Amino acid sequence: MKTSALIFKSIEFRREGFYLRADNTFPAGKLTVILGPSGSGKTTLLDLAAGFLKPDRGSIMEGSQDVTSLSPEKRRVGVVFQDNALFPHLSVKDNVAFGPRARGMGRRQAGMVADRYLEMTRISRYAQKKPSSLSGGEKQRVSLARALAIEPEILLLDEPFSSLDASLRRDMRNEVRRIQRETGITAVLVTHDQEEALSLADYLTVMRDGEITQMGSPAELWNFPDNLFTALFLGRSTRLKIDKISILKSNLYSVETAAGSIWVEQEGEIPDLPATLIIRPENLRVSNSGKIRGTVIEAEYSGDQWKINLSVPGNSSDQIEFNCPDAAAPIIGDSVTLLHQPGSVRILPGVVS
């Protein structure tokens, strides 16, 4: 299968109070996940990629081909919809054969293509059934097979698992991953589920208010978020408003917060105030020599450990989150000091309002 990168060049799109901008490349042969809260414009981005919507400005490329003015049927883009959008009047096989037929293939040949993809998605035995008699997971497999049957250069998946239950969701996730690897297709998947996003993605992007905030490998985004929104949206984080930053030496700073004075080791330029300090929970542990102080306000047991929330006296928007093994867990109301690795802390511009 030929694959191409999906490229958004200076795209702008405006609709009744909504403004989307994008200037990104979704790399060829990789699965890129767009994560974002609802209303952030994820689906609009896919609709633009598929040609259901036309941008007001900028251009969309499939590899080296400009497809901005092409209608959906002229692009080589397969789409798996959130509500699967199967054709209820056609059998499973006819649904899958629809694309090849629409692209001019003969009936028999299209049937063979359909069979191949039904097999790939492991639903051959339902070929003759109508979609209405299938379960949610099966429907999504058909939807996937239908999207793949046109042998697209780009596969778009719009919250494909949102209507499935947890275990089915995991299965389907693996299935999509497997098929994407097998076919080597460029895939873009939209979701609001961060576990899904982190586990699936070759590349991860986070969207907010119609804008892609950051793009990179999941680990990169997790460990080195370059903006407050990404940091807070992706997993739990301790966030402390910074009152003052003093340089100790190159790349090492002392940061004043309501929770205490904290050392930070960070490369590159440090943002001006207002700024916020972010620490991932796994990088904090209870220690008497710790510099970060707070009071336990929430403790939630999750089997192997406790998830603890601390409040910081003096600043109500500050919050400290960390994990703690069963034996040493503090209880609500305890005062706790925490130790951190200076290299695992990020100073990011802006404050939580």
Next chain:
Amino acid sequence: MRYLHGKLSGAGVLLWPVLLWIAAFALPLVSVALKAAGSVSELTGVIQSPYYRGVLGFSLKQAALSTLFSVLLGLPGAYFIGRHHFPGRKILRSISTVPFVLPSILAVLGFILVFGNSGLINYIRQSAFNGNKEPWKILYSLRAIILAHMFYNFPLTLRIVGDAWYSLPQSKYDAARSLGARPVKAFFTVDFPRLAPAILTSMVITFLYCFLSFAIILVLGGGPQFTTLEVEIYRLIKYQLDFSRGSGLAIVESITALGLLAVYASIDTVLRRRTADDENAVKIRTPGRISGWKTLPALLYLIPALFLIIAPLISIVVYSFLNRATRASGLHLSLTHWRILSGSTRVGVSVPLKAVIRTFILGISVAGITTFTAALAGWYTAHRKGSVVKLIETMLFIPMGVSTVILGLGYLILTNSIPGGKALRLAALTAAHTIMALPFAYRIISGRLKLISPRIPQAARASGAGPISAFFSVELPLARGAIVTAAVFSMALSAGELNATIILAPSGFTTITLAIYRLIGSYDLFGACALGTVLIVISIISFLTLDKYGEQTL
């Protein structure tokens, strides 16, 4: 350039409906308007006259009452037809459309034979009371007008709402039930709001029909105390050649109708917006059986409803087999009047077979072109937003609010300025029937198309189908039930239409309805009934066949 593609294909799709509308509707009206100079000054006179105000008042009153009762009678039927399987369901569905096909004169006859002073009901009553009772005067009153309008129009509710009910998604209702709502409550909070657009549509169509009706009102009302605006328009235009005053009245009539349509359109928009959701709307509830506590109300409803439709039809059929000719023998069974079909009539021409074929071809053409046109317009309005959509919707509804007398006059003026002969006249006839059926067909089809999730055609587009191809291969099949209903109504309207047919049919082109009208005009009532029977039987068979196709499982 960005939107060029979309705009062009939209304009292309609209080209045909708009051209048809202009040629078959706007042009005749304009030609009348050109003849009716000065009608505006007549308007004030019309509005100030207490007589015409009374006439307008009565037109509205009888239409409102007829609509109320037609819809009330139709709703339970829609429920049974939309949500249940029961023996005779398909027949009921198909038969209920037959009154539409029936020329009004036969419908009146059927009514007289059942409800008249010496009709079936009074006959039974007389027999029961040994003939000592005064006949029970059911007809010749406002009540009779309403009853006849119910007979004609409740199938609209039955089918339009029934189809909507049938394609209502199950999940919301189930959700309401699982939250603890009793069935009645679940219906009123969940299903009813979603049915409301369909109910409203059938109400408006029924109202307009009754508002513009007049032959039935005169005969069954019993006298000029029941006069509608249409009667006066007919008199002024047709018998007085008073175009300016006639047009003045027609303008009042149309403005009233259009005002109603405007109110309808805004309510409809609100209703649809309120019930709009992202649901696929193709998960269809499986109809259940009528059982348990439902049996009694079902029977209490179905039997009288069936009687109301079927008894007049049956009496026409029976009547065609009767021979009451000689004074001595009275009524007896006879096939005499069926000679008409074999061709051994008094003038020795075999017309009826040809008439049947012509009615059929005309009906199929009209149904085909109407559904095609309605589907194109429906595609546009389902896929786009904005003022053009509103304009198109209004354009396609206006023909319902315009007097057929005026439209007929327009055709009369047009046909003599285009001498083109038979071909053009037939084309004009087809166009006239199409424009009459189009408002229905459009409402029914676009209503269904709007329920289809936009993701479905998008999926087809992404698969490689062009916009038109996606429409034909995916959206239209999904709207099949609605399309069939629209086609059935269009065919029925065409088969039963008389006024435009008389004006436009070239000599030698006789439809069944025309033949019936002419037979009655030349005293041969029984022959007309025989032909009416043929019409009834053929309609039932065709509607059954069509409906079967429309009801194949989705």
Next chain:
Amino acid sequence: MKPTRIFLLIEAVLLLLTHSLFAAGNTEKEQSKTLIVYCYDSFSSEWGAGPQIAESFLKENGINLIYNAPGDGVTVLNQLILEKENPMGDVVVGLDSSLLERTLDAEILDTYDSPALKNVPDELIFDTSYHLLPYDYGHFAICYDSEKLEVPPVSLEDLTSEKYSDSLILMDPRTSTPGLGFLLWTEAVYGDKWPDYWQRLKPSILTITQGWSQGYTLFTAGEAPMVLSYGTSPVYHAEYEDSKRYRAAGFSGGNPLQVEGMGIIKGTKNRREAELFIDFMLGEESQKTLALSNIMFPANAEVVLPESFNTALRPEKNITITNTTGNIDAMINRWTGVFSH
């Protein structure tokens, strides 16, 4: 896509069907001379006199008759008036005496004093200017069902008798020619006092229909024993049903005469053929065909009528009713006033 093709195919088939229809209609030979005859619908219909007359006219004169029938007589007149500037027809058939004044006012006809009129009694020549020439006639009359009514009414006044309550079917003068004829009849008999007569008549009226067809249908269906119709109506039942059950009541004081007329349309380029046609219509063969199809008396007094015509009413006196445009509106207003309670 397949479904698209199917749909397009259906459309194509439909268009083809419609076109083959046109083609079927257009195969008429056009080489012989043609005459365009405007007429009311029932004249040109399969059950009317038109087809038979056309056939024999072609045989005798080699001229094709093409009928244009846009509806009833009034519609024909309307169409003639509408296309007055640019007339398409040559002859018109079916404008009756009640339309005379309007026809003359419109100046749509030429005069023709046909030699064939010699066999037509003078009293039938309702247009002495010879624009409209009579071809058949009849009388408005109350027809009754002899099985239901032992004693038929003998006068308009008799109709108001209590024994006839709910027994009479009339037509609306606003929408039908016989209806208007009856209204004018009451005016001819009662003069200015006609609304009082209608007031007395009201209890006898079962219903008032839009047109003659509906009224007569109700009557034949047995809904009422009396109907406003023609004095010749019983002829149909005698001739084609062998029944003398339905009869026409002759009224003391007579019945209104209705004469149907024809004329040559002003501006015709086929004046000679048009004259031929008018003469032919008054010939014995056509007159007999007309009598039996229209169920009216032929204008030509020489025609020998079938026995069934003995059942037709021969009123003791012809009442002349005139329809002058000016007073109709006022009459209709007064008439609806009678019923407004």
